[in-house]
Amino acid sequence: MQTVKVAICFHQDLRSLLSLGMRDHAIIEHTIHRQASIKDIIEALQIPHPEIGALLVQGKPVDFTYKVCDGDRVEVQPLMAPVNLCQPSLLRPEPLPRIRFMTDANVARLGSLLRMAGLDTLCPKGLDDAEIAVQAVRQECILLSRDRGLLKRKIISHGHLVRSEEPKKQLAEVIKLYGLQEQITPFSRCMHCNGLLKPVAKKDIIQSLEPLTRTYYQTFFRCPDCAKIYWSGSHKSGMNRLLSAALSTT
Ligand SMILES: [Zn+2]
Structure with missing residues (x-):
C-alpha cells in the first residue's frame, strides 16, 4: 500500500476550524495510505471546500483535483474579504452571474436580515440537505450554513460556513466577507418571499x-x-x- 506524507499549512482563519488537537500547529504532518485528492484530504480535516480561497503545492497554485504526492508542502488559504465570486478562479472556474444567497434552516434569522438589507436571499423550507444543495446549485446561490456536512457536498461550489452564532453578527460577517457594504438597499425586498418591492x-x-x-x-x-x-x-x-x-x- 502506498504511503504518502504531506505537510499542510492552514491560514489562521481556517486553523480555527480544525479539531482542537491540531489548531495550535502551524504545519500539520499528515499521512495517508491511498491516493487522494487535495480536496478530500482537507475535508477529512473538517474544513469544507467552499471555505478555501487558494491551494498552493510547493508554492504553485493547484485546483481541488490535484492528487497529493509524497513530500508535498501544501498551503491552504481562506477566501479573502472582499470575495468576488462573480470572477472565475482556479478553484471556481464557473463564476456566479450575480450575488444571491441561500440560507440553511440553522441560519434562518440571517436569511431574514439579508432580505431586510435588500440582498437577494432564498430561504427554502422543508428541504433535506441533499435537496438544499441541489437548489443552491440550480439557483446559482452562495449557500450559507453552520452545517459543515452540507457545505462539504461535492456539488456545492459557492458557500460559507457561518462562524458567528448571533444573527446580527452573522449579517455583519456576510456583508464583510463579500464586500457588500455598497449594495445594501434596506427595505427593498419582501421579507416573506424575497420579491422586489x-x-x-x-x-x-x-x-x-x-x-x-x-x-x-x-x-x-x-x-x-x-x-x-x-x-x-x-x-x-x-x-x-x-x-x-x-x-x-x-
Ligand atoms: Zn412577497
Whole structure:
C-alpha cells in the first residue's frame, strides 16, 4: 500500500476550524495510505471546500483535483474579504452571474436580515440537505450554513460556513466577507418571499389597510409576488438601527 506524507499549512482563519488537537500547529504532518485528492484530504480535516480561497503545492497554485504526492508542502488559504465570486478562479472556474444567497434552516434569522438589507436571499423550507444543495446549485446561490456536512457536498461550489452564532453578527460577517457594504438597499425586498418591492398608491390599497395605518401613513410598497403591503412604521427605525450596527462592524 502506498504511503504518502504531506505537510499542510492552514491560514489562521481556517486553523480555527480544525479539531482542537491540531489548531495550535502551524504545519500539520499528515499521512495517508491511498491516493487522494487535495480536496478530500482537507475535508477529512473538517474544513469544507467552499471555505478555501487558494491551494498552493510547493508554492504553485493547484485546483481541488490535484492528487497529493509524497513530500508535498501544501498551503491552504481562506477566501479573502472582499470575495468576488462573480470572477472565475482556479478553484471556481464557473463564476456566479450575480450575488444571491441561500440560507440553511440553522441560519434562518440571517436569511431574514439579508432580505431586510435588500440582498437577494432564498430561504427554502422543508428541504433535506441533499435537496438544499441541489437548489443552491440550480439557483446559482452562495449557500450559507453552520452545517459543515452540507457545505462539504461535492456539488456545492459557492458557500460559507457561518462562524458567528448571533444573527446580527452573522449579517455583519456576510456583508464583510463579500464586500457588500455598497449594495445594501434596506427595505427593498419582501421579507416573506424575497420579491422586489414596488411603490403602490395609497388609494389602490386603502381597502386592505387597518384604520390606524390608513390614518397615519401615506407611503406604501407592495410585493408583486405575494401582494404583501409594507409601510414606514415604527419597526423601520429599529431595523435601520440594526443595519447601521451591522455595517459599523464591517
Ligand atoms: Zn412577497
